[in-house]
Amino acid sequence: MAHEHKLEIFRGLVKFKNNTQKIWGVLAFLSLITAVEVVLGIIKPPVLIDTDVAGMKLLNWIFIILTLVKAYYIAWDFMHLRDEKSALRRVIVWTPIFLVIYLVFILLMEADYIYNVYKDGFISWNF
């Protein structure tokens, strides 16, 4: 395990010669994503802001997806999850994902409900 590295990323599209090269390759990719995020965050293209997807701006969805992509490469290549046994990988990854989706779903639904209570004027708060 410790000395063997899987050197392919993007599902085998890019294959590196050795582990050091792979690390720099992943760094370049992560920096690129961060740069894209920052540029989008500064420009805020009107098209992406005006489009709503499932109750949220398209731009925000793009940010969240890019974040998950970054998280994937940090965990898979920097934390060597790619080289671990798949059972360990699944335990580590799916447990939090399940719990977080559960928690976020509940909290955001509840928050939206409270927002509507405020909005309908049952409680006066904006004065």
Next chain:
Amino acid sequence: MDSTITTDAEDNVWGGGNMPLGASYGKMMMWFFIVSDALTFSGFLAAYGFTRFKFIETWPIADEVFTHVPFFHGNYPMIYVAFMTFVLIMSSVTMVLAVDAGHKLKKDAVIWYMFATIIGGAMFVGSQAWEWATFIQGEYGAVETKGGRILQFVKADTGERAAISDFATTIASEREEHEKRNGVWYYAGEELPAYTVNEVIAGFKEDTNLLVRTETLNEEGEKTLLTRAASIEKLKNATEVVIGANLIHNEYGSRLFGDFFFFITGFHGFHVFSGVVINLIIFLNVVVGTYERRGHYEMVEKVGLYWHFVDLVWVFVFTFFYLV
């Protein structure tokens, strides 16, 4: 049936020779810790999301709050945070290079890469301290209404923010700050604000170029500007001048925004700080050759896992606090 009993305890299943899932005990425990810590951070970020969805129409815009870069004046939204993100990713890279060098038992390479990692971590913590200081100090100032909402000031002709210190008049105050030298029975007196509400309102009425900006977001996702008449009417509700931020008031908008900023970035910053300390300990161990004698550098790998985790969390904090 083969007997599994051997005299060497290291190879014995009950002697600790067993490695479930192909991960050593220490690495497994580090993963356990990381998963539970990830859930803690998720709890914080989910709570942030909860509060934000609750006040979705009035939440502050991060781009307008974090606009500063050290040594430069002007309006640079996001640039410095992006730089911090890059520093942390970069230190993650040197960490993974240290782990890689450890596998090859190259002691000197491990030393230099770990050193670079520690420097990167220290830079990040320093940047965060600066970010906090800027946030606490504030820039323009605002007034708070009876309901705890924030009213900010904008120049009508340019649309730029107006600082309270630029337009507030000075009215001779009837109250002096109570200091220790004024009395024997001194308890801490309430501090006088730099400007009183009346001074701000008087200054506002004199300068016809000023408008009030409320917390409410309009359809374009920008803060709503009031007309001149509505501004003066709204200012009657003002109770307090707020400059900068603390846990109770902040000039940027919703009070909870400041609280979550301090809590989430603070908890993350504490992780980075402890990561730097742990890295330093392992670094010293590498220097004195502990792992060289042990024959493997697994400790570097374990501390590396923690360090990457800190980076991973920052990626999410960056998105949910600064971008979205």
